[in-house]
Amino acid sequence: MIKTHKCSSSTLQNILFRKAEDLELSIAIPRESVYFGSPSFFSRRFIFLDFGQKKYNIMASHMRFKSLKDVEEVMAPGAKYITILRDPAKQFESIFTYYGWRTRFRADLHRFLQRPDRYFQLFEPKSTRVAGRNPMCYDNGLDARRLTPGNGRLDSFIDILDNWYDLVLIAEHFDESLILLKDLMCWTLDDVVYFSQNARNNKSVVPLSRADTAAIRSWNWADQKLYAHFNKTLWERIEIFGRDRMDQELQLLAAKNQALSKDCIGKVMEQGDKRMWYPPGIKVNSFIVNENATHKQLCEQLTQPELDYLHKFRNNLIKAFQRQKAIS
Secondary structure, eight states: OBOOTTSSHHHHHHHHHHHHHHHTOOEEOBSSTTBSSTTSOOOGGGBTTOOSOOOBSEEOSBOOOOOHHHHHTTBOTTOOOEEEEOOHHHHHHHHHHHTTHHHHHTSOHHHHHHSHHHHHHHHOOSSOSSOSSOHHHHHTTOOOTTOOTTOHHHHHHHHHHHHHOSEEEEGGGHHHHHHHHHHHHTOOGGGGOOOOOSOBOGGGOOOOOHHHHHHHHHHTHHHHHHHHHHHHHHHHHHHHHOHHHHHHHHHHHHHHHHHHHHHHEEEEETTOOTTSOOOTTOOBOEEEEOTTOTTHHHHHHHHOOHHHHHHHHHHHHHHHHHHHHHHO
16 A cells, blocks of 8 residues: 555555454565655665565555555565545645644645745755645655646656556545455455544644635645546446445445444543654544453454554564574
8 A cells, every 4th residue: 555644544554454463464564663765765675674585465654656666576466556545625734734834834724825836935845755735646656846737747647556556545435445445355344444543633623715725726736636537536436336235335334333433432532642643732533442342352453553553563573583583
């Protein structure tokens, strides 16, 4: 998975991490933090305890994607390639607020959107993990921060991604996307149950006016075109899947999520998980697991933060490396 910023990708990542844990699949994780070297493009040298020979079943951390070849070199044969996109207006508000860009650009979001070119020219750093313009294109390998409309590079880029990805999920249609993922991977609905991970509560969301929304979509025009294309392809896939069949599975997935929420969640915390770092002033919902939960192990997995999972995977890799070293 190419993990895009603020696109419900942490929730999708949790699904993949659970699968890796349950089936003891080989997983590629970053050498440090949660990034495979970003803002540098992905390279296997950024993989933790990798010695250039191993093939992995799952890779689901942040990276800057450059070419499928670079990723295919580290993935097991038959791997599927996915990413997730979000409405650019909602994503940009989330990025701007979550990463404290009010400080970076010395303006709040509404003021920034009145003259984004000016603030961008003055204060955008040359090297960044999260682009101040067209961040979804940036994560997927095209630096469109200074790309102008009408440039043919974007159309070629979208065509390349269309050929590379087996599925592009859409955050606004997350459940439909998960059902298509389940179908692609020959999984069951139990494999794609979820609780929203790293989601801000409403107190940390900046309301957008119609003018704000229009300004963001104009500013992030390349992301808007990328999103529109893959939103269209998602609905084409839903038509092929079958609307009636989709509606039935949506109801079943919602029922499973509701039942697990009732069983698992003892309390929702607005301060976020103390095991995670959050930017100052940002309130992120986290969950305290019900001590009497029937599905305690699954409940723990569903609520486990990314950093906890990465710490667990790193420890497992270290132990496996030490065992192998002792044998040899």
